[in-house]
Amino acid sequence: MTPPPFAAPASTALPNSAQAPDLTPQVGEYGVPQPSAAEPVFTIRDLSVYYGGNVALKEVSLDIMPREITAIIGPSGCGKSTFIRCLNRMNDLIPGATVTGDVFYHGQNIYAPEVDPVAVRRRIGMVFQRPNPFPKSVYDNVAFGPRINGFKGDLDELVENSLRAAALWDEVKDKLKKSALNLSGGQQQRLCIARAIAVEPDVILMDEPASALDPVATVRIEDLMQELKKQYSIIIVTHNMQQAARVSERTAFLYTEVDEETSSRWGILVEHGETGLIFTRPKDKRTEDYVSGRFG
Amino acid sequence: MQSEARTLGDVAAGVAPAAIENRTGIGRRADSLFGLLTLVSGSLVLIVLGFMVVSTTNTALPIFSSEGLSFVTSSNWNPADGNYGILAFIYGTLVTSIIALVIAIPVSLGIALYVVEAAPRWVRGPITYAVDLLAAVPSVVYGLWGVFVLLPLFLQPAAALLSEYLGFIPLFAGPPSGLSYFGAGVVLAIMVIPIISSLSREVIRTVPDADRYAAYALGATRWEMIRGAVIPRSRAGIVGAVMLGLGRALGETIAVALLVGSATRIDPSVVRPGYSMAAVIANQFQEASGDHIRALVGVGVVLFAITILVNMAARLMVWRMVER
Amino acid sequence: MGRSPSPGESAGAKVSDINSARPAGRRLWTNRLASAAMLGAVLLAMIPVGLILSYIFAKGMAAMSWEFLSEPTPFSFRRAEGGFLNGLIGTGIMVGLATLVSVPLGILAAIYLQEYGRGLLANLIRFFSDVMTGVPSVFVGLFVYTAFVLPFGFGAVMGAAALAIIMLPIVVRTTEEMLKLVPLELQHGSFALGASKFQTIIRVVLPSALPGITTGVLLAVARAAGETAPLILTALGSLTITTKLIGEPISALPLLIFDGARNPFAAGQERAWAGALELLALVLIFTLLARIVASRSKISS
Numbered sequence: 001m002t003p004p005p006f007a008a009p010a011s012t013a014l015p016n017s018a019q020a021p022d023l024t025p026q027v028g029e030y031g032v033p034q035p036s037a038a039e040p041v042f043t044i045r046d047l048s049v050y051y052g053g054n055v056a057l058k059e060v061s062l063d064i065m066p067r068e069i070t071a072i073i074g075p076s077g078c079g080k081s082t083f084i085r086c087l088n089r090m091n092d093l094i095p096g097a098t099v100t101g102d103v104f105y106h107g108q109n110i111y112a113p114e115v116d117p118v119a120v121r122r123r124i125g126m127v128f129q130r131p132n133p134f135p136k137s138v139y140d141n142v143a144f145g146p147r148i149n150g151f152k153g154d155l156d157e158l159v160e161n162s163l164r165a166a167a168l169w170d171e172v173k174d175k176l177k178k179s180a181l182n183l184s185g186g187q188q189q190r191l192c193i194a195r196a197i198a199v200e201p202d203v204i205l206m207d208e209p210a211s212a213l214d215p216v217a218t219v220r221i222e223d224l225m226q227e228l229k230k231q232y233s234i235i236i237v238t239h240n241m242q243q244a245a246r247v248s249e250r251t252a253f254l255y256t257e258v259d260e261e262t263s264s265r266w267g268i269l270v271e272h273g274e275t276g277l278i279f280t281r282p283k284d285k286r287t288e289d290y291v292s293g294r295f296g
Numbered sequence: 297m298q299s300e301a302r303t304l305g306d307v308a309a310g311v312a313p314a315a316i317e318n319r320t321g322i323g324r325r326a327d328s329l330f331g332l333l334t335l336v337s338g339s340l341v342l343i344v345l346g347f348m349v350v351s352t353t354n355t356a357l358p359i360f361s362s363e364g365l366s367f368v369t370s371s372n373w374n375p376a377d378g379n380y381g382i383l384a385f386i387y388g389t390l391v392t393s394i395i396a397l398v399i400a401i402p403v404s405l406g407i408a409l410y411v412v413e414a415a416p417r418w419v420r421g422p423i424t425y426a427v428d429l430l431a432a433v434p435s436v437v438y439g440l441w442g443v444f445v446l447l448p449l450f451l452q453p454a455a456a457l458l459s460e461y462l463g464f465i466p467l468f469a470g471p472p473s474g475l476s477y478f479g480a481g482v483v484l485a486i487m488v489i490p491i492i493s494s495l496s497r498e499v500i501r502t503v504p505d506a507d508r509y510a511a512y513a514l515g516a517t518r519w520e521m522i523r524g525a526v527i528p529r530s531r532a533g534i535v536g537a538v539m540l541g542l543g544r545a546l547g548e549t550i551a552v553a554l555l556v557g558s559a560t561r562i563d564p565s566v567v568r569p570g571y572s573m574a575a576v577i578a579n580q581f582q583e584a585s586g587d588h589i590r591a592l593v594g595v596g597v598v599l600f601a602i603t604i605l606v607n608m609a610a611r612l613m614v615w616r617m618v619e620r
Numbered sequence: 621m622g623r624s625p626s627p628g629e630s631a632g633a634k635v636s637d638i639n640s641a642r643p644a645g646r647r648l649w650t651n652r653l654a655s656a657a658m659l660g661a662v663l664l665a666m667i668p669v670g671l672i673l674s675y676i677f678a679k680g681m682a683a684m685s686w687e688f689l690s691e692p693t694p695f696s697f698r699r700a701e702g703g704f705l706n707g708l709i710g711t712g713i714m715v716g717l718a719t720l721v722s723v724p725l726g727i728l729a730a731i732y733l734q735e736y737g738r739g740l741l742a743n744l745i746r747f748f749s750d751v752m753t754g755v756p757s758v759f760v761g762l763f764v765y766t767a768f769v770l771p772f773g774f775g776a777v778m779g780a781a782a783l784a785i786i787m788l789p790i791v792v793r794t795t796e797e798m799l800k801l802v803p804l805e806l807q808h809g810s811f812a813l814g815a816s817k818f819q820t821i822i823r824v825v826l827p828s829a830l831p832g833i834t835t836g837v838l839l840a841v842a843r844a845a846g847e848t849a850p851l852i853l854t855a856l857g858s859l860t861i862t863t864k865l866i867g868e869p870i871s872a873l874p875l876l877i878f879d880g881a882r883n884p885f886a887a888g889q890e891r892a893w894a895g896a897l898e899l900l901a902l903v904l905i906f907t908l909l910a911r912i913v914a915s916r917s918k919i920s921s
Contacts, residue, residue: 090808093808108315115318116318118319118815119317119814121811121814123316123814125812128805132803132805132806132809134810148813148816192809195809195813324816334728334731336728338742341745341749342745342748344788345752348763352766355770403665406662413658414655427669429673430665430668430672432907433672433846436878437672437896439881440877440881440893441671444881444893445675446668446671518654520647547755547757550874554882574849578758596762597759599758608751611750
């Protein structure tokens with residue numbers, strides 16, 4: 001596997017922010033752009049999630065850089081999905097879930113009381129583990145987001161551009177009015193990506209987007225991500241470490257801690273940094289065990 | 297391809313990403329307004345039910361207070377003299393419903409067990425369809441058919457046979473009539489069979505196959521398997537299904553009104569004419585006035601109370617079963 | 621899974637006991653008898669199915685004519701001419717009005733139960749909708765009589781109110797069951813695109829559940845069309861055609877059939893048979909439509 005193609009910093013126009021403590025990850029010989037050049041998309045501080053009083057994710061602090069792919073890896077049950085669902089407030093939809101700590105999106109705390117979770121999700125798109133197209137036509141799936149957001153423009157053009165951006169246009173341009181459920185799994189997942197792009201988000205969250213797909217469809221999604229990161233900041237949860245190594249610039253490793261006495265378990269962030277460093281020279285023993293175990 | 301995608305938005309054009317802007321007032325209010333609307337609609341069920349009880353009880357109140365307890369303990373119903381005792385109707389409602397259940401329970405369970413446990417695959421669908429068809433027939437059609445077809449064809453001869461051979465028992469004493477508790481009970485049975493059998497079928501289906509195999513593995517015959525594994529597992533659900541059938545039988549009006557014989561007294565013999573609560577309301581309402589109407593509303597209130605109790609018990613039983 | 625219940629007394633028996641401890645013949649005989657009884661129950665139930673359908677078809681077709689479908693009822697049961705058009709129109713008006721009222725309310729109530737309701741109130745509503753499906757329809761008629769007919773008189777609106785109350789819990793419960801079947805992933809997909817709860821319900825949840833909801837509505841319509849007892853107390857019945865919604869008694873097919881079944885004259889009875897055929901055909905069409913919609917939705921999902 002060739003090393004991931006590294007993108008040039010997409011934006012240098014942003015003013016450097018001093019509001020959040022500097023927790024930006026180590027950089028080095030792998031060529032990842034200097035983080036100081038860009039303001040983080042997300043500045044996450046002491047983020048904890050509780051389900052009905054039981055802690056599921058404990059005190060995660062992390063910065064997410066723009067126009068990059070950040071991979072979240074870790075053993076199953078370590079709270080990867082829980083973590084990513086905090087970033088667009090999808091956890092709000094789960095009864096009994098509470099979130100503490102702060103998630104700054106471009107300096108704005110999305111958990112501030114005056115922030116509307118619905119508005120958050122309009123800026124931060126999400127693609128799910130299993131493709132979940134609506135039982136509507138291909139066209140209506142992509143047009144769904146713009147329509148509910150009161151899009152006033154050429155909807156046909158937006159749909160076409162979104163489908164092109166998701167590398168799906170050529171396959172579906174003749175069946176835009178057919179049900180999306182007739183597409184293959186890989187096509188459905190790319191349709192879901194097109195659907196997310198159509199609302200013109202800033203960030204795309206991907207929760208194991210290829211885990212339900214065959215290898216060929218997986219490669220197509222990964223190629224697509226390389227295109228998308230030129231315009232979007234992408235955060236991907238994956239249980240597949242090769243995938244993380246292939247696609248991402250930075251990787252965060254989550255791990256499950258167990259309380260021996262109560263046998264309750266929760267996820268913590270062990271370390272994060274440049275993907276190359278995490279996989280070759282991890283600082284933490286647990287990361288090393290996980291990474292080498294899976295690779296061995 | 298990239299150039300086209302680049303037209304997508306400000307973000308792509310290198311403009312600083314917009315801050316999260318809350319929805320304008322309407323969007324946010326639509327959510328809570330809609331939630332409120334659904335809450336009101338949901339509460340309507342409770343409000344209507346409450347209003348039903350209050351309005352009817354209120355109308356019947358003068359009769360309840362003038363008749364007192366004798367409203368339900370006396371069987372002297374004589375609107376011309378202002379006597380309103382409804383015991384004969386309560387009796388008739390219970391007796392016709394019991395007759396219906398005595399016939400319907402074994403038949404319904406037989407159907408349900410046959411369809412789930414014994415029937416070849418290809419007959420399951422047709423049997424289910426045919427029985428469900430019975431559920432779709434309106435009760436007035438049952439009544440019409442009962443009076444003009446079932447009465448001469450079966451009810452009259454059957455009543456005559458019962459009183460001829462079992463007439464020494466007061467329960468079957470003559471002179472026999474097809475228009476009777478028995479006649480109404482038979483038609484009611486036909487009407488509740490689809491209810492009890494379809495619900496029992498669903499319940500029996502939920503018995504895990506593992507239980508069946510366990511019984512077979514111990515050398516059980518099919519019937520032993522059903523008795524040992526299927527029935528105990530589904531007993532609560534079947535009881536619930538029977539109770540729902542009972543609820544339907546208690547409240548059934550038109551078919552009973554046409555077949556029960558319209559006699560306003562208690563007859564110990566089931567092959568003699570009688571009355572039921574629902575039937576007396578339907579039959580006498582159009583020519584009633586004043587206190588007579590209030591008394592008929594009072595009959596309805598008592599009927600409502602009885603069916604509600606039966607229904608609540610049935611629902612609780614089915615719910616408990618489902619939750620387990 | 622726990623230990624399975626023991627199958628009768630044979631639970632502790634060893635395989636070799638089949639031939640020694642209990643005679644195989646008797647057990648097999650019991651088994652055969654039970655199988656025969658089950659089959660017998662099915663055959664017994666088929667008798668009324670066959671008898672009802674064949675008689676209604678035969679007697680109904682004998683009295684059926686274009687005149688029956690297109691003329692109102694004559695003022696005397698003795699007279700042979702005329703038909704049940706007054707009843708058909710009344711049934712159409714009242715069932716239509718009842719559907720217009722009960723379906724939106726029922727769907728909204730179901731949305732409350734499935735999407736908003738938590739805790740005691742939701743459980744109470746759910747429980748009493750269940751209970752309400754078991755309330756005798758004649759009692760619903762009595763309620764509408766005491767609450768609305770006494771102040772405003774008999775009429776189509778009163779009949780429709782009674783039918784709406786009968787339909788409401790059916791629509792609520794079937795719709796709720798259908799909403800439950802909509803995958804949560806679809807809702808999350810919608811939320812993730814920045815849809816509000818309202819938008820998600822209107823644009824994703826309801827369209828996905830539409831076939832199932834339609835099935836429930838059609839079954840509720842079929843049930844309402846066949847109701848007789850509540851209409852006696854609210855619509856009263858009429859021998860002339862009326863389309864007035866309030867202040868004038870109105871007829872319905874079941875009411876005319878009921879009258880025909882109670883009268884001693886052959887002409888009136890024949891009309892009742894034709895009416896029964898007409899009503900049963902209507903009800904079965906709605907039931908059949910419900911089944912078709914239901915089976916269609918299974919294929920697509």
